[in-house]
Amino acid sequence: MDERKEEIEKENLDESFFTTIKEIEVGLESVEQYAPVYTPNLEWFENMVVEKKQQLRKKLIFDVSIFSIVALLVLSVVLFTLYNIPVVFFALQGLVAIFIIGYFSIRLIKQVKET
Numbered sequence: 001m002d003e004r005k006e007e008i009e010k011e012n013l014d015e016s017f018f019t020t021i022k023e024i025e026v027g028l029e030s031v032e033q034y035a036p037v038y039t040p041n042l043e044w045f046e047n048m049v050v051e052k053k054q055q056l057r058k059k060l061i062f063d064v065s066i067f068s069i070v071a072l073l074v075l076s077v078v079l080f081t082l083y084n085i086p087v088v089f090f091a092l093q094g095l096v097a098i099f100i101i102g103y104f105s106i107r108l109i110k111q112v113k114e115t
Contacts, residue, residue, distance in 0.1 A: 081089040
């Protein structure tokens with residue numbers, strides 16, 4: 001008897017589920033009728049892609065040129081100090097090494113304290 005009741009309840013749930021789905025579909029169809037979906041033409045998308053590619057290419061060229069200029073400047077300064085003022089070069093090398101060791105030591109200590 002209980003099994004039959006469970007089957008009837010399950011069938012009622014299935015029917016109500018499907019009627020709810022049909023009501024949702026009908027509602028969505030009416031929304032689509034009153035608010036048509038506009039899809040731009042392919043040419044608009046192609047133009048947008050071309051413009052974006054041009055922007056990205058300009059940005060890439062700018063970034064690479066700035067990087068190259070800064071790299072050449074740094075390299076020139078390093079070579080100048082190496083050949084003309086070797087004492088300053090080795091002092092800077094030592095300071096940079098001490099700074100790197102100190103920085104990572106402090107980060108490690110902070111990380112250990114946090115956990």
